[in-house]
Amino acid sequence: MKDPDDVRAAFAALPARVTLEQVAEATGRTLKSVQTNWASAEDFPPGDRGPARRQRHDRDTDRGLRRDRDAVLAWYLRQPLAGPARPGGNRAADRARALPAPDVEMSTGQIAETLGLTPAAVASYYVGVYGPDSRAPFPPADPRGLRRWPAVRDWFLRENPDPIRPTPLPEDTDAAQLAEQLGIRRTTALAILRHHTGTRLRRPALARAVGLGTEQVKNYIRNHGPDSTDPFPPADEDRAHDVEQVLDWLARHGRKHPERVVTDLAALPELITNDQIQTAAAISAGTLRAWTKLPGFPPLHRQGTSRLRDRDALITWYQNQHEQTDTDTGGDTEQGDDSTQA
Missing domain, CATH: 1.10.10 (Arc Repressor Mutant, subunit A)
Structure with a gap:
């Protein structure tokens, strides 16, 4: 059986009107159980073609009906089978509590990987449902779409706070160390370090930040010079390139980060x-x-x-x-x- 917050996240990713198959998948139940035990309940939200209460011989046709997603979720959460949310949150909160709080910034996908969620669950449920006007707004993103990891961690632990405070990331932290601390991929840690180290980097650091080899960057600079139709972003007087400009350039050339x-x-x-x-x-x-x-x-x-x-x-x-x-x-x-x- 899924945790209520997991069910909410699954429903948030569904369309406004849902089938019984989608309800079964979102709640972790079998289709037969949903069809037999839920769809026949008097207060179960009705489908498009008639009242909610169905005779047994009509239940096979009930599979094709679509119901209001939010009404179905509200019905589910009223049932004893849903169970109360555990103190301190769900599995994501348990995961957050087990992790340190380095003061780094993360994208939606990086938050999802760190907490063992899907990117869609973070974007559709946590960001979408817990907006600025909610009683517990999810930490806001900056103009780059990034959120501070300590703030996100504290949000998941808001019902049972943790005394751990944000810790500055040492300048010599490498991707392997950060990946081990947070239980994430090395490539994800590289991207997080890029957020942390600044927007202008010299060639070796630039190559790591955008997921390329140093020789690849050299080749791009050599083959797409100032006289080309789309020059590689130029270096400044310190021989540093703007990371965001390079990422945009790479995306235009089929090498999206x-x-x-x-x-x-x-x-x-x-x-x-x-x-x-x-x-x-x-x-x-x-x-x-x-x-x-x-x-x-x-x-x-x-x-x-x-x-x-x-x-x-x-x-x-x-x-x-x-x-x-x-x-x-x-x-x-x-x-x-x-x-x-x-």
Whole structure:
């Protein structure tokens, strides 16, 4: 049985009107249980084609009905089977309590990985439901879309605060150390360090921050000079480049940073089209075809005339591919524009 907060997060990612299949998946129940025990209850929210109470011989047809998502969630939370939320929060809170509080900033996807959630759950539920006007607003993001990790940690522990206070991150902290502290991928830690170290970096640090090898950066600078149609962002008098400008430039050239890809994928619906994948990942149709041939790539699901893929499965696959590529190559793999690598 799912924790109530997990159920709320799952419902937040669903459309406004839901089927029994979606209700079953969101609550961790079997479809048969939902169909037999819930849909026949007098106070269960009605479907589009009639009253909520159904005769047994009508229940098979009930599967296709759509109900108001918020009404179904409210009904579920009133039931004894939902159970009360545990003191101090849910599994995300337990995870937050077990982690230190280095004073770093994180994107939605990085928060999700740190707490063992999906990016969609963070974006749709915690950010969406606990807005500025709620009684317990989720920590606000800065103009870059980043939130301070100590503030996020404190928010999850708000019902049972932890005395641990934010700790400054030592200047010599490397990605491996931060990854071990927070239980995250090294590539994720690299991206967090990029937020922390500033927006202008010299070439070796720049390469690490944007997920490239130093030789790749040299090649981009050499091949896309000041006279090209889209020059590589220039260095200043200290030979430092603006990280955000470089990330934008790389995205235009088919090399979107994995952190941004995950964030953009997480903002999409639960089931997504190939066109949506191409846009979020900044890849061509040919690159996507190459991805589909790699082991573990999420299969297509037919929904009427549409052919869709599971968003969360794709995010997990993409993160695994990127982590494996980074580990195998040390980030120095030569890679052209619109690469077929994840």
